[in-house]
Amino acid sequence: MTNTRPRVAIAGMSIESSTFSPHRSGWEAFTLRRGGELVAHYPFLADGAPLRDAAAWTGVLHARSLPGGAVPADVYAAVRDEIVATLRTQQAEHGAYDGLLLDIHGAMTVVGMDDAESDLAAAVRAAVGPGTLISTTMDLHGNVPRELAEVSDLITCYRMAPHEDAWETRERAAANLLSRLREGGAPSKAWLQVPVLLPGEKTSTRIEPAASIYADVARVAELPGVVDAALWVGYAWADEPSCRAAVVVTGDDEDVIVREAERLGRRYWDARDEFAFVAPAAPYEACVATALASTARPYFLSDSGDNPTAGGAGDVTWTLARLLAEPAFAASPEEGGHTAIYASLPDAAAAREVAKAWAEHGPGAAVDVEAGARVDDGPHGPVRLGGVVEHVSEGDPDAGIVAVVRVGGLRVILTERRKPYHLESDFTVLGLDPRNTDVVVVKIGYLEPDLYDMAADWMLMLTPGGVDQDLLRLGHHRLTTPTHPFHEFAEEPPLRATLL
């Protein structure tokens, strides 16, 4: 039986990269997986999992990065060329692959290039030939230009933001690929772009209207004649013509997939003015005043403009500089002040200096270091952290050195490299107690589940940075005209699906 199993390759490159951030996502940003290590990365391909033995899986190469700035052209080209060369070599030895799972984010920006994922998909298609079924799996914050949809036989994305269904989506893409290999060959696709570009923080599926719209997407996928349905919000912090929402409904009943793609597209368009921030959103001053006046503890504030998990450089100091100057946090609680945690500020030199002070003097060592704004000094220059060191650890896989410097009632997490703070354990492992802190400020947009559960209350601070939530002040100038909310519409857009 084993020789009748389809042979399926896995390849891809995923990053969400802001073109408004001066950060560059070079090799150090990427984790590369090949061969068995890549296959083992997918929980649904673990030993004993139903899909494991349904095909012979080969890991080609996958490059994954935290969100960041644009990818240098040579880094992207090297990943693409290795994928292509490996596919060619393997196929020369063993014959053409039956299928390929293309695992991408969809919001990769490569310096000097538009639609990098279309280029990658086209290169993969050229390497495997027309007979291999390609199933593309994406984040819903990716963009879907026609070329990408065209080259993919199947294409889908997450239906939840936060992305609690990330693995489930990849598994669905793999399962649909296998079932088409068994029984159907390439289905038809109805593709359309919706001229709306919104930030993820306004399109969380926890709240309306996205909750109902995405429930509708899942319902469409179950209709007879339909294989899959997907709706992309698109990526708001790149400035490319294809940055906008998109719909693809895949299946064999062309009337149904066109009708449903156009209906979903129309529904998204009609709801465009109903999307609102997932939490009360306000400028810095109003957020801090509200948090201080509230009795809800801990009160979470998202420093959203420099959210590294959306592509911010992570070392913007604009908000931290203001917190350091805030009288409420200048005094420790014993002296009547409020407590706060700031997560986080990456600065390699400053983190090493603090680690040195800790090594020499231990807990309570006094430091006075300049930190931050090494990469993105647009909104504000470096800040001075003059305080006491309460914690230093080394070897965090993302952050390297992690230090906690207390300045009055404010505890600042200083790291060697960028790291998102998404889990309660990210704090408690440092000896911090976010549940018993007055105000917790995190470089994030919408709160990830762990933080959401901890927060007694929460506001989204509209702060500056590479992923500013106030899209209109970023200065996009290459979007397709018109795109809501950037341009005025003289008439209703046609919202017609194209069969691919």
Ligand SMILES: [Zn+2]
């Ligand atoms: Zn996303």
